[in-house]
Amino acid sequence: MSETDPRQSGIRALLEYLASPAFDDRLRAVVSPYLDDRERTVVAPLPLARHIGHFGPEPHYLKTIFGRSYDRIALITPPRREPGITQGLFDLLGEEFMLIETDDKAVLNAGILNQGVTNKGGFDFYGAQILRFYRDYGLMRHLHGPLFLGMSPALLEKGRAWLAQLGLTPDSGFVLLHVRDKGYVASAANRLEGEMRATSLGNVRPAVDWLAGEGMPVFRIGGKDDEPLDHPSDIVFDVAKMPDREDWMDVFLCGACRFSVNCQSGPEGLVRAFDRPSLTTNLLPTVLGHHRPDDLFLYKSLFRGDASLPMSYEEILAADLPIALSAVPLPNPQVYADMAIRPVENSPGVILCATQEIYARCSGTAPPEPSDLKKRFLAASRAYQAKLEQNPEARARNLDLFTHALGWGSPADAQGDEVPNFV
Secondary structure, X not given: OOOOOHHXXXXXXXXXXXXXXXHHHHHHHHHHHHOOOOOOEEEEEOOOOOOHHHHOHHHHHHHHHHOOOOOEEEEEEOOOOOOOOOHHHHHHHOOOOEEEEOOOHHHHOHHHHOOEEEEOOOOEEEEOOHHHHHHHHHHHHHHHOOOOOOOOHHXXXXXXXXXXXXXXXXXXXXXXXXXXXXXXXXXXXXXXXXXXXXXXXXXXXXXXXXXXXXXXOEEEEOOOOOOOOOOOOOOEEEHHHOOOOOOHHHHHHHHHOOEEEEOOOHHHHHHHHOOOOEEEEEEOOOOOOOOOOOOEEEEOEEEEOOOOOOOXXXXXXXXXXXXXXXXXXXXXXXXXXXXXXXXEOOOHHHHHHHHHHHHHHHHOOOOOOOOHHHHHHHHHHHHHHHHHOOOHHHHHOOOOOOHHHHOOOEEXXXXXXXOOOOO
């Protein structure tokens, strides 16, 4: 890109404006009406609040970073009635955070200046590009522990009444299922990284069958245009297809499930923000895997070139795939294409075995000691963390904190069935 490229000039001009006193005045005009002089307040913009994958976990991240040192956390969001914003989540977050709605694009995107915490007179402002934001969360959580979101008594009561209407015992437990199927990537906006993360609904069907056979209700959430689940059991519910579906139901299900079976997509972040266990299937390598310590995951099999065997974990790390991310915390499809690496979905049998493992874990019947696969995975992850600490590019991009090395989640033992040489 040339030095005279108008896009570069526009970016420089925007950054200069965001660092100016004129912008500070503009920001204060948006924020000041919400402030209470008796409270120490930190304000953070959430420009991607239209997406549950951001509006779900990012308040939890901010609470972890700032909840111990500020009286109030204020979230600057787009207007709540904009398409895509989960209204039920907006209602819930409004009970715990100060929500400041604005359509001022400069204010919403002020984090790109990447200054961290700065005082704006009357409040502190946290502005961080997304990779720095997520690393700040990871470091604070590692040092001091996480602070999770809470479920309001009103939402819990409403959700339990809904379960009773469905013929379920409200406190008996249920499983949340989310599969980002290939229908999601039909639009050009979602195609590049979406195709890499997409999964097939049919591959989770044996796990759903097994859970239903165990008497465990399953609630599948997603979009109304998703492929229907069409399960014969009367304790398996396709929530998006329900005629009376409201989006508070998704929020309740994420916050009250016994555990979730999901893919690398938005609802998994909300589940963890509520401190609920999860099995993440079809994961692609990332340094930003913010799993809970007892969560499980399954990597997609990655085939390089014409190889007949999938890559081992050591080969994945040697190729630096955990930091092969785009500007947002998602896999960079161009890097995978340049390396001729092809992701392949988890098989039905492997997802079933992993579901049985997390079911046992949540039931208290799992083995107390980690398997050899889990121990080797953690050792390899810690070795990669040491490598990242010597990688100036990783440090510059805020990709030098490898959460697997911290023991945040572990591979399901069935990973070794799908990739025998995984570790």
